[in-house]
Amino acid sequence: MNLDLTEEQQLLKNSARDFFERELPKETVKELETDPLGYSPELWKKMAELGWCGLTIPEQYGGAEFGLLELVMLLDEMGRASLPSPYFSTTVLCAPLITNAGSEEQKSELLPKIASGELIFALALTEPTATYEPDGIETTATFDKDSYILNGTKLFIHDAHCADYIICVARTQVWATPEEGISIFLIDPKSPGITITPLQTMANDHQNEIVFDNVKVPAANLIGEIDQGWPVIKRILDHAIVAKCAEMIGGCDWAVDASVEYAKERVQYGHPIGAYGSIQHYLADMWIECSMGRRMTYYSAWALQEGEPTDMVIPATKRWVNEAYKHCTRMGVQIHGGIATTMDHDMGIYYRRARQGALLFGDTQASLQKVAMQLGL
Amino acid sequence: MDFRLTPEQEKLKAEFDAHFKEEEKRAPKGWFGGFETRFETDENWAYYRSVIDKVAEKGWLSLPWPKQYGGQELGYLEQALFSQSAEYHRVPAIDVHLSIVSAGMLEYASDEMKQEWLPRMARGEIDFAQCWSEPDAGSDLASLTTRAVEDGDDYVINGQKVWTTGAHRANHLFILARTDTGAKPNKGLTYFLTEIDKPGITIRPVYFMNGGHVCNETFFDDLRVPKKNIVGEVNQGWKVTMSGANFERSGAGGVAAMQRDMEELVDFCKHTYRRGQALGKDPVIRYKLADLAVKIEAMRQWAYCCAWQQTINPMSYMEPSASKYYMTELMVELSNTGLEIMGLYGTLKQGSKWAALKGKFEEQSQITLGFTIAGGTSETQKNIIAWYGLWLPRMK
Numbered sequence: 171m172n173l174d175l176t177e178e179q180q181l182l183k184n185s186a187r188d189f190f191e192r193e194l195p196k197e198t199v200k201e202l203e204t205d206p207l208g209y210s211p212e213l214w215k216k217m218a219e220l221g222w223c224g225l226t227i228p229e230q231y232g233g234a235e236f237g238l239l240e241l242v243m244l245l246d247e248m249g250r251a252s253l254p255s256p257y258f259s260t261t262v263l264c265a266p267l268i269t270n271a272g273s274e275e276q277k278s279e280l281l282p283k284i285a286s287g288e289l290i291f292a293l294a295l296t297e298p299t300a301t302y303e304p305d306g307i308e309t310t311a312t313f314d315k316d317s318y319i320l321n322g323t324k325l326f327i328h329d330a331h332c333a334d335y336i337i338c339v340a341r342t343q344v345w346a347t348p349e350e351g352i353s354i355f356l357i358d359p360k361s362p363g364i365t366i367t368p369l370q371t372m373a374n375d376h377q378n379e380i381v382f383d384n385v386k387v388p389a390a391n392l393i394g395e396i397d398q399g400w401p402v403i404k405r406i407l408d409h410a411i412v413a414k415c416a417e418m419i420g421g422c423d424w425a426v427d428a429s430v431e432y433a434k435e436r437v438q439y440g441h442p443i444g445a446y447g448s449i450q451h452y453l454a455d456m457w458i459e460c461s462m463g464r465r466m467t468y469y470s471a472w473a474l475q476e477g478e479p480t481d482m483v484i485p486a487t488k489r490w491v492n493e494a495y496k497h498c499t500r501m502g503v504q505i506h507g508g509i510a511t512t513m514d515h516d517m518g519i520y521y522r523r524a525r526q527g528a529l530l531f532g533d534t535q536a537s538l539q540k541v542a543m544q545l546g547l
Numbered sequence: 548m549d550f551r552l553t554p555e556q557e558k559l560k561a562e563f564d565a566h567f568k569e570e571e572k573r574a575p576k577g578w579f580g581g582f583e584t585r586f587e588t589d590e591n592w593a594y595y596r597s598v599i600d601k602v603a604e605k606g607w608l609s610l611p612w613p614k615q616y617g618g619q620e621l622g623y624l625e626q627a628l629f630s631q632s633a634e635y636h637r638v639p640a641i642d643v644h645l646s647i648v649s650a651g652m653l654e655y656a657s658d659e660m661k662q663e664w665l666p667r668m669a670r671g672e673i674d675f676a677q678c679w680s681e682p683d684a685g686s687d688l689a690s691l692t693t694r695a696v697e698d699g700d701d702y703v704i705n706g707q708k709v710w711t712t713g714a715h716r717a718n719h720l721f722i723l724a725r726t727d728t729g730a731k732p733n734k735g736l737t738y739f740l741t742e743i744d745k746p747g748i749t750i751r752p753v754y755f756m757n758g759g760h761v762c763n764e765t766f767f768d769d770l771r772v773p774k775k776n777i778v779g780e781v782n783q784g785w786k787v788t789m790s791g792a793n794f795e796r797s798g799a800g801g802v803a804a805m806q807r808d809m810e811e812l813v814d815f816c817k818h819t820y821r822r823g824q825a826l827g828k829d830p831v832i833r834y835k836l837a838d839l840a841v842k843i844e845a846m847r848q849w850a851y852c853c854a855w856q857q858t859i860n861p862m863s864y865m866e867p868s869a870s871k872y873y874m875t876e877l878m879v880e881l882s883n884t885g886l887e888i889m890g891l892y893g894t895l896k897q898g899s900k901w902a903a904l905k906g907k908f909e910e911q912s913q914i915t916l917g918f919t920i921a922g923g924t925s926e927t928q929k930n931i932i933a934w935y936g937l938w939l940p941r942m943k
Contacts, residue, residue: 171556171624172549173855179548239548430937445940447926450933457932458869465848472550486841538837545813545840547827 175243182236183243189220190251196516202254203374203519207332209255215287217257224285227265231281238409242416242471246464249420252519254376256290256329262413263406264291264337271354271394271402280335280356292333294324294357294380295403302407302531304400305348309382311340311355316389318342318355320363320382330366330378333359338382343397352399356391373526411484411531412474415467415491418527421520422460422495425502428517429453432506443505452501459494466490485532485540492528492537499524550851552628559625563632566605570598571636577897579907580637580804583761583914586713595639602640603671611794612653616661617669623795623861627854630800635807643922644675644713646794648721648778651738651787655779664740676717676743678708678765679788686927688723689733689785693767695724702726702739702777704747704770710921714750714763718743722772727782736784740776747771757913793861797854798870802847805874805881808911809843811904812836812885819903826888835884842877849873865936872928875918882911 175183193213202208217223226241227233241262248257265284268276283289299306309322320340330336336357343351359366363385369377394402430453433444443449466487473480499521503510510517528534552560574580575590585595602608610626612618621629633640645668652661667673684691693706704724714720720741727735741748747770753762779787813836816827826832853866885908886893897906919925933939 171552171851171855173852174859175548430939433939441942442940444933445942447930450937450939451926451929453937453939454869454872454929454932457865457937458873461852461869462845462849462873465852466845468548469550469848472548476551482840483844486844489838489841490845538834538841541837541840542833545827545836546817547813547833547836 179240179243182240183247185220186222186244186247187250189216190247190253194251194253196252196519199252199254199516199519200513206368208329208374208376209332214255217255218285218287221285223257223261223287224265224281225261227261227269227281227285231269231277232285233265233281234285238412238471238475239468242413242467245413245416246420246423246467249417249422250424252421252424252516252523254374256292256332258413258417259293259329259333260284260289260291263293263410264335266409267293267337267354267402267406268393270405271399273393276356276393289334290329290332292327292330292336292359292378293406294327294330294336294338296324296326298323298325300325302536303348304352304403307339307341307348307352309338309340311342311353311387313342313389314386318353318387318389318392320355320357320385320387322382324380324382326369327378327380329376330359330380331368331376335359336380337393338380339399339403345397349400351397352403353396354393354399354402355387356393357385357387361385361387371526373522375523375526407531408474408480408484411488412467412470414527414531415463415470415487418491418495418524419460419463419467421523421527422463422491422498425495425498425517425520425524426453426456426460429456429498429502429505436507449505452505456498456501459490460498463487463491463494482541482544485537485544488532489534489537489541492534495520495524496528552624556625556628559621560628560632563629564636566601567632567636567638567640570601570638570640573597574637577905578637579910580634580639581914582639582641582643583712583755583759583917585639586716586761587759592716598639599642599671603669606669607640608642608645608671609649609665609669612649612665612669616653616665618665623797623854623857624851626795627797627799627850630795630797631803634800635803637804637807641800642674644677644717644721645673647677647791648675648740650793651791652778654790654793655783655787660775660778673719674713674717675719675721675740676711676714676763676765678711678720678722680710681707682709686924688788689736691723691725691736693722693724694728695722695726695737695739695772697726698771701771701773702737704739704767704772706767708765708767709753709762711750711763711765712761712921714743714765715752715760720748720765721778722767723784723788726784730782733785735782736788737781738778738784738787739772740778741770741772745770755913755917757910759914790862792867795854795857796867796870797850797857798846798867798874799850799854801874801878802843802850805843805878806847808881808885808907809836809839811907812881812888813840815904816888821890832888835888839877839881839884842880846870846874846877865932868923868928868931868936871923872919872925872932875915876925878911878915878918882908882915886912 221234224233229235311318338355342353345351363383365381367379436443470487609618610621681691695702695704722739726737747768749766819826853870856863856866889903892903895902
């Protein structure tokens with residue numbers, strides 16, 4: 171056992187911290203929240219140059235072939251910087267999906283362009299059913315001659331508005347169990363019959379509604395085996411939960427650090443408020459929650475990467491990080507006082523992101539249900 | 548970053564597990580494990596002593612010490628594995644008093660003193676009880692007033708101590724007393740060791756709220772302690788006391804104990820039917836159990852982190868303080884949630900045929916109250932994190 175970061179990991183984390191402190195002022199974050207595109211193509215290009223867009227893509231396809239653990243460390247920093255970008259959709263969700271399930275042709279065509287930052291992807295998974303379980307997939311894809319015809323509505327889809335490709339999860343067959351009969355398609359968002367409508371959310375995280383109205387998709391655009399898509403999605407979702415936790419814990423860390431620093435500076439009744447026991451105890455609790463969440467997140471990433479059992483620890487981690495991030499940002503506002511409730515202050519970005527992130531890829535209730543199942547209840 | 552145990556650690560863990568699995572079978576009826584239970588009855592104490600004798604024989608009482616004093620020179624992670632295994636099997640193989648005294652002694656005692664005491668301690672011959680706290684010196688320990696006055700080759704000690712856990716079973720005391728009343732509170736203290744069967748020591752029981760005899764109050768009335776029984780230097784007792792925190796404090800043992808309790812509670816909920824439905828199918832109970840399981844898992848990960856942090860820096864403050872605080876609070880929560888889930892059966896004491904899980908949570912929901920107070924209250928742990936970890940200002 172060695173719980174220190176390797177030199178390479180430390181370097182990645184440090185360079186990410188420096189990069190975002192230099193390149194991403196909070197003013198830019200706030201501007202991008204309401205910007206229709208939602209990210210800075212200039213920053214994206216620089217991130218690609220640093221090799222981050224292809225961080226976990228195999229070397230043969232132009233990537234850096236790092237593991238999930240390294241990805242998680244980078245996401246930790248991205249969360250801390252509150253980076254608005256299609257990084258999660260593209261590099262965390264879609265790139266490994268293509269790596270795991272794509273044909274040789276798809277991989278050699280798409281992955282190098284993801285790594286170089288040329289292509290942005292969105293994963294169209296969730297629907298108005300609002301669940302990450304397979305029974306939520308109601309969008310249909312019907313085989314017709316040499317193509318599939320897609321019909322249905324995808325909802326809560328991040329970055330679809332700016333994606334060069336959409337990877338859509340649809341039902342191709344109704345079988346005995348909801349896991350069966352699901353297939354994955356690579357879709358050009360400009361195909362006739364697709365309507366993409368941006369959604370306004372609490373975190374301004376650029377989600378969209380996508381309506382598929384008799385959208386014709388060439389049969390060659392199937393990713394993986396027909397009807398066998400769910401195991402591919404399930405694997406991506408496990409990675410996504412851990413990755414989302416990393417991003418969230420980075421934000422949580424920012425909230426704790428900012429609160430500690432503020433408590434040292436802000437003077438009331440003649441003392442810095444950080445000298446008062448009540449504030450000290452809030453901060454100690456916040457530090458503990460955040461630190462424990464990071465440990466769980468890194469362990470989950472390691473376990474997933476090494477093929478160790480994760481059915482218990484992954485939902486447990488999500489539950490922990492959800493509540494830690496929500497609590498630390500709520501207390502972050504409390505410690506900063508009235509100013510933190512305003513748009514002028516940065517805490518609001520994290521407060522809103524915490525509540526958004528806590529619902530993505532498994533909210534607390536869904537996570538606890540999974541834990542209860544693992545307990546055999 | 549690599550969370551995998553080394554083959555040597557795996558081997559050691561298997562050895563610990565095999566030993567304690569067998570030892571558990573010899574436990575007396577109604578045995579709960581933990582630190583307190585051993586002091587309560589003669590039968591429990593006899594079991595504890597027999598466990599310690601075997602552990603000492605294997606050299607496991609002195610896992611972290613240098614070999615020259617009878618130790619095994621094992622690291623914090625290996626010690627955490629030991630605690631984990633013993634506590635999961637509820638075998639009383641850990642003597643926290645021994646850990647505290649030996650840590651202070653290794654750092655500050657003369658070589659002569661180490662040679663005299665440590666091998667005997669490693670053989671399990673010495674049962675210490677703690678004489679630090681006083682009625683008016685709890686969290687603010689350095690304000691203690693028990694006096695030790697030099698007299699020839701001895702010091703003469705007068706005063707009162709409380710929370711002398713297990714003094715009615717122990718054969719030695721470790722005492723912190725004031726030797727300089729003019730100095731700053733923590734600069735005038737000295738650390739003494741004494742045999743317990745000395746004139747001038749009176750021990751009276753302090754009964755716990757459930758009636759159990761674990762703690763005592765101890766009175767010193769002209770107790771004479773030879774100078775050679777001072778650990779470290781005169782007036783340097785505070786440093787020795789603080790370095791007594793340098794033992795495995797990851798919480799790995801406590802987590803394992805909670806995991807075991809949790810297994811039993813979950814099993815109970817699966818097999819207990821109320822009004823035709825298993826308790827575990829009740830959505831509220833499911834939620835509570837799952838939430839506890841998450842917290843225990845979080846603490847399990849944290850314990851490893853803490854053991855690792857202590858490996859890198861033996862005097863780490865934040866991580867062990869966080870462990871102590873979070874884990875003991877979780878123990879209170881677990882026992883109270885357990886009590887509540889049992890319903891009316893929950894409060895029945897051990898011995899009744901109706902008692903759920905042999906009255907475990909009836910007892911635990913009381914015993915655990917001391918955990919968040921003893922050894923530094925939850926508030927003190929948070930202060931430590933705030934002051935020495937987050938570097939927040941201190942009110943003068």
